[in-house]
Amino acid sequence: MTKEEVLGALRNVQEPDLGQDLVTLNMIKDLRIEGNVVSFTIELTTPACPMKDMMKGACENAIKLLVDKHAVIHVGFTSKTTSNRTDAKTLLSGVKNIIAIVSGKGGVGKSTVAANFALALAESGAKVGLMDADIYGPSQHIMFGIRGERPLMKENGGKGLIVPIEKFGIKVMSIGLLIDEKQAVVWRGPMVSSAIKQFVSDVDWGELDYLVIDMPPGTGDIHLTIVQTVPVTGVIVVTTPQLIAVADAKKGVAMFGQAQLKVPVIGLVENMSYFAAPGTDADIPENRFYIFGKDGGKKLADEFDIPFLGQIPLVQTIREGGDIGVPMMVSDDAVSKLAFKAFADTAVRGIAMRNANMAATEIQEIIE
Numbered sequence: 363m364t365k366e367e368v369l370g371a372l373r374n375v376q377e378p379d380l381g382q383d384l385v386t387l388n389m390i391k392d393l394r395i396e397g398n399v400v401s402f403t404i405e406l407t408t409p410a411c412p413m414k415d416m417m418k419g420a421c422e423n424a425i426k427l428l429v430d431k432h433a434v435i436h437v438g439f440t441s442k443t444t445s446n447r448t449d450a451k452t453l454l455s456g457v458k459n460i461i462a463i464v465s466g467k468g469g470v471g472k473s474t475v476a477a478n479f480a481l482a483l484a485e486s487g488a489k490v491g492l493m494d495a496d497i498y499g500p501s502q503h504i505m506f507g508i509r510g511e512r513p514l515m516k517e518n519g520g521k522g523l524i525v526p527i528e529k530f531g532i533k534v535m536s537i538g539l540l541i542d543e544k545q546a547v548v549w550r551g552p553m554v555s556s557a558i559k560q561f562v563s564d565v566d567w568g569e570l571d572y573l574v575i576d577m578p579p580g581t582g583d584i585h586l587t588i589v590q591t592v593p594v595t596g597v598i599v600v601t602t603p604q605l606i607a608v609a610d611a612k613k614g615v616a617m618f619g620q621a622q623l624k625v626p627v628i629g630l631v632e633n634m635s636y637f638a639a640p641g642t643d644a645d646i647p648e649n650r651f652y653i654f655g656k657d658g659g660k661k662l663a664d665e666f667d668i669p670f671l672g673q674i675p676l677v678q679t680i681r682e683g684g685d686i687g688v689p690m691m692v693s694d695d696a697v698s699k700l701a702f703k704a705f706a707d708t709a710v711r712g713i714a715m716r717n718a719n720m721a722a723t724e725i726q727e728i729i730e
Contacts (some may be wrong), residue, residue, distance in 0.1 A: 363398065363400065365395060367730035369385050369430040369689060370428070370658065371429050372421060372425070372587055372729075373385045375421050375536055377389065378416065379413070379669065379711045379718075380606070380714070383670050385422070388405075390404065391403040391405050399433075399436070400425060400435050400436070401436040401437075401678060403439065404418070404437060405439040405440050405441065406440070407441070407718075408444065408488060408710055408714055409486055409488045410486035410487065410571075410572065410706070410710045412708075413711070414439055418437045419466050421437055422437065429502070435643055436687075439702035443458050444714055444717040446716060446722045447593055447724075448724075451477075452592070453562050453591065454567060456567065456570060457491070457573045458542075458572070458575045459568060459571065459572045459574070459595040459713055460575065461574050461575065461594075462577050462588060462710075463575065463576055463600060464598070464599055464600070464618075465599065466580065466599075466601065466611040467607055468579040469498070470600050470633055471633040472577075472602055472679060473576050474576055474689075475578035475674065475702075476492065477505045477506070477691075478690050478702040478706075479532075479705070480492040480572070481532065481689055481691035482691050482702055482705075483574070483706060484532045486701040486706075487678075488572055490570060490573075491574070492532055492573075492574050492575075492576065493574070493575045493576065493577065494537065495575050495576060496579075497557055497576040497577060497578065497584065499705045501536075502536045502576055503536040503538035503539050504538070504684070504687065505607075505687065507529065507686070508534065508539065511527055513527050513540075516723040518566065523565065523566040526565055526567065530689070530692050531565060551582075551583040558584055559587065562647055566624070583615040592725065593723035595626075595713060595716065596627065597618050597627055598615050598629060598671065598704045598709060599615055599629075599631070599657065600633055601662065602632065602658070603659055605655060608661075610628070612662065614617075615627060624724075625726065626720055627668045628669065628671070628713055629668055629709060630659055630662060630669070630707055631659070631670075631671040631672055631705050632658070632672070633674045634651050634674070635674060635676070636651060636656075638650055638651070648677075648716075653676060655691045659667035660673075669708065670710050671708045671712070674701050677695075679692075680698060683695075691703075
C-alpha cells in the first residue's frame with residue numbers, strides 16, 4: 363500500500379454535511395503506513411460532531427474495498443471547530459461561534475433548552491460558555507445551582523474583568539450572580555444595553571468553541587444590542603406546538619430574516635411537544651398526549667423553510683432538574699437526555715454547514 367492509494371480511496375468518503383470528500387477538505391491528518399497497518403486522524407469540524415462513527419466506518423470500508431482487504435486500519439479523531447469570523451480584533455475574539463437562543467414569547471422553555479444545549483456541546487468535548495442575557499428575568503444561575511455565588515474579578519492589562527463561574531464544564535454568567543434576588547431590575551433600555559455590553563467586554567470568556575446566549579423573550583433592545591456588539595453566528599428559535607406560541611415565534615424568525623439584520627436562523631426546536639406517562643414507551647404513538655397541540659413548530663419551520671431541529675417532550679424531571687440546579691444533560695435520566703442530545707447534534711451540523719456555505723459573520727449596523 364502507498365499513501366497515494368489510501369488517499370485515493372479516501373476521496374470516495376464524503377463529509378456528510380459539507381458535501382465534499384475528506385481529502386479535498388483537508389480533514390485527513392498524520393497518515394502513516396507500516397506494512398498492512400494504516401493509521402490516520404480525521405480532523406472534525408467540531409468536537410461535538412455526531413457523524414464521526416459513520417465517517418470512520420466509511421473510511422475503513424473504502425480502504426479495504428479499494429486498496430487492501432487485509433488492511434488493519436486505525437482511525438483517530440481530533441477537531442478544529444469551524445468559524446468564519448473575519449474580525450479577530452473585535453470583542454470576543456477568542457470565541458469561534460456565538461449562538462443566540464431566542465423565542466417569541468416567555469414560558470416556552472427557552473432557558474431550559476439553552477442550558478441543556480450548552481451542556482450537550484460540552485459533553486461532546488467542546489469549550490462552551492453560557493451567557494444569560496435575560497436581564498429582567500435571569501434563570502441560568504438557578505438552573506446551574508449557583509444562586510448566591512458571586513464571580514471573582516481578575517486584572518488583565520490594567521482592566522478589571524469578571525471571571526464567569528464554571529459549572530458542569532462550562533462557563534456561566536448571569537445578572538442573577540451580581541444582584542440580590544429579592545430586588546427587581548427596574549432599568550430603562552439604555553441601562554440594559556449597557557449591562558449586555560459589559561457581559562461581552564468585561565467578562566473573561568477566554569477561548570471558546572461556542573458561546574450560547576440565552577436571550578430574553580420577544581424582539582427588543584437586547585436583541586439589537588447583541589447583534590450590534592458581537593458577530594452572531596446564528597440563532598436557534600424555541601417554541602411550543604401551541605398556536606399562540608407559534609404565532610409569536612414567527613415574529614422571532616421574521617426579525618432575524620430582515621435585510622438589516624442578516625443573522626442566519628440555524629433552525630427551530632419544538633419544546634413540550636408531547637407528554638408520555640412515566641414508565642410508558644414514548645416511541646409508541648398511542649402513549650403520547652399532545653397537550654399543547656401537535657407539530658406546530660414543525661409546520662412553522664416548513665412555512666419559513668428553515669431547518670427543524672427536533673422535538674423535546676414534556677417531562678417532569680426536566681422541570682425538576684432546572685429547579686434543583688441539575689439540568690437534564692447532567693442528570694441520570696438517560697431517556698430524556700436523548701431528545702436534547704439529538705437536537706444538539708442536528709444544531710451542530712447546521713452550524714458547521716452555515717460556516718461552510720454562508721457569508722462571514724459580521725457585527726450588524728442597524729439604521730434606527
